[in-house]
Amino acid sequence: MSRNESGNDSLPDSLTGAVAAFLHYLSAERRHSPHTREGYQRDLTRLMHWATVQSPPVEQWEQLTVPDVRRYAATLNRDGLSGRSIARALSAIRRFYDYLIREYRVRSNPALDVRAPKSGRRLPVAADADQLGYLLDARPGDPLEVRDLAMFELLYSSGLRLAELTGLDLSHLDLRSGEVRVLGKGNRERVLPVGRKAGKALRDWLALRPALAATGESAVFVSQRGQRLSARSVQQRLDRWGRHHGADQHLHPHLLRHSFASHLLESSGDLRAVQELLGHADIATTQVYTHLDFQHLARVYDDAHPRARRKKAIASAQGDGKGDSL
Missing domain, CATH: 1.10.150 (DNA polymerase; domain 1)
Incomplete structure (x- = not known):
């Protein structure tokens, strides 16, 4: 050897x-x-x-x-x-x-047709809605925290990706109509609603922004030096906010986006609407992203499909004794 x-x-x-x-x-x-x-x-x-x-x-x-x-x-x-x-x-x-x-050392490749098992897709866990509400109700202590709260409210209110948040310009906001326009993956543009609390947080920040923003800077969210805030800074500030206010899990931008989708889906059951709001080109992505199980899909089908509704109605009628003529 x-x-x-x-x-x-x-x-x-x-x-x-x-x-x-x-x-x-x-x-x-x-x-x-x-x-x-x-x-x-x-x-x-x-x-x-x-x-x-x-x-x-x-x-x-x-x-x-x-x-x-x-x-x-x-x-x-x-x-x-x-x-x-x-x-x-x-x-x-x-x-x-x-x-x-x-190199003529062997004649065949024994690994040619061997495939690996598929891995389950790891998904983030949505934050508890009540605790998230408590964290976002905390009062900011200085202008930078006013900015931070506006960012976090918007992430949770509208389900923005981190890159969409940092790429926002002032012209993309229409708080009078309660809307924000974002450019997502594949350069697909979508218009999203801005919730009441997110709108208030944004107005509070925009009142303070001129004192920080550099001349000619178009970004909605700027750093202490007046330039567009980086993605890394948003991550650090959200983590800091969570630790300072007693979060029981690590807060990060994708957690807020995932929580937005999960909480909205739990309340509405409208998968297509969540797909549109998230900006997913394929609804299969939304199904995985919001960790839908088969039972939930089956309930949506039973409630929505005409043939499924009819079958339920027949079953109900039979239970009432109205289907005994057969």
Whole structure:
């Protein structure tokens, strides 16, 4: 055994030598960054350790079979790796075997048709409506906190994305009509309602804004230096507000957007309206975003679909004894 670029002196040279050659190929011929090569090295080293403790152990790369790769992917899944991490590991194996085939070291790629399990989409948890109300009812102590409250009220009132909030110009606000115009993903423009409390918070801020804003600055929300406020500053100020006023979870802009959607959906049950307000091109995105379950969708269907309503009416009639003629 000899230590090589794979970084392991406890594995057979018949395995590590090919990995070292592959890593050199990525560096010298493909010009991949050190970070990319380290990722491949980690994934292939993990595979080597797994392969050498199988019964019988894999001692040559040509011995690895399709069932072996499937069992390896299942092992990664049991070890708690996400579907995305397993997909990355399988991609590294496929790329490695493509190289081995090119170098005439093996004849086939055992990872070619092996797919990773799908990962469940991780979703933020909506804030409690009562606690959010308590946090937003806190009184600001200085002009910057007046600005902060206006931002947070608007995020929760209208479901803005962070980039939409920081991109707002004065011309986008129409507080007389209670509306805000935003430019969302894909340059899609939408007009959103501004709630009563958000409107008041915005008026309070706009009364103070001229003392802070630089000459000619069009942004609604400006920093202490008078320039357009950055996304990072909004995140920091919201976190600060939550900690200062006793929030029991980390406050961040996406939490307010998610809470807006969740609370509105819970009250109205109108998925299409929530989709429009969020600016989602596909309603499937809204379904996942608001973590709808099948039971909720079934209730919406039962309440809204003509055939579903008729079936419920028939069932009710039968329960009243009016359908016994059959």
